[in-house]
Amino acid sequence: MxxxxxxxxxxxxxxxxxxxxxxxxxxxxxxxxxxxxxxxxxxxxxxxxxxxxxxxxxxKPKRAPAPAKYRHPENPALTWSGRGRKPLWFVEALDAGKAAEDMKIG
CATH class of the missing domain: 1.20.5 (Single alpha-helices involved in coiled-coils or other helix-helix interfaces)
Incomplete structure (x- = not known):
């Protein structure tokens, strides 16, 4: 030592x-x-x-990923399930005046 x-x-x-x-x-x-x-x-x-x-x-059963609930307003490839930390694009859209309902899928 x-x-x-x-x-x-x-x-x-x-x-x-x-x-x-x-x-x-x-x-x-x-x-x-x-x-x-x-x-x-x-x-x-x-x-x-x-x-x-x-x-x-x-x-043990494997958990399936949660289905997407929100979609990026300009890039539909970006989605979020609504679980966990909010993605940056979601936060930026909210800051820009968009409502969460506007980005909701279906």
Whole structure:
């Protein structure tokens, strides 16, 4: 382990060290999880199963994307389902005086 005086470091150096430590912790945890997953997958395979079969991941239904509810007034290729964050084109149209109802599909 490195032996250095933290008190001698500048604020910039301390922030960089903090960022590097956080990144190292994150990558360490990711590596540990990957190793654990590989061990569990190997164990499941030895028993004749896939990990997805044992975890029931195959049985989970896949959600279909939400249908589009709004369309860009000038570019019909741009749509939005009305869920999540508003797209920039939608916000700009609202700021320009358009109403959400004006962009509603059907």
């Amino acid at each position: 490195a032996d250095f005086d933290l008190e001698a470091l500048s604020l910039t150096e301390l922030r960089k060290l903090h960022k590097d430590i956080a990144k190292s912790i994150s990558t360490y945890e990711d590596r540990q999880k990957a190793e654990a997953r590989a061990k569990v997958e190997a164990f499941a395979k030895d028993l004749g199963y896939s990990l997805a079969e044992l975890m029931g991941e195959d049985a």
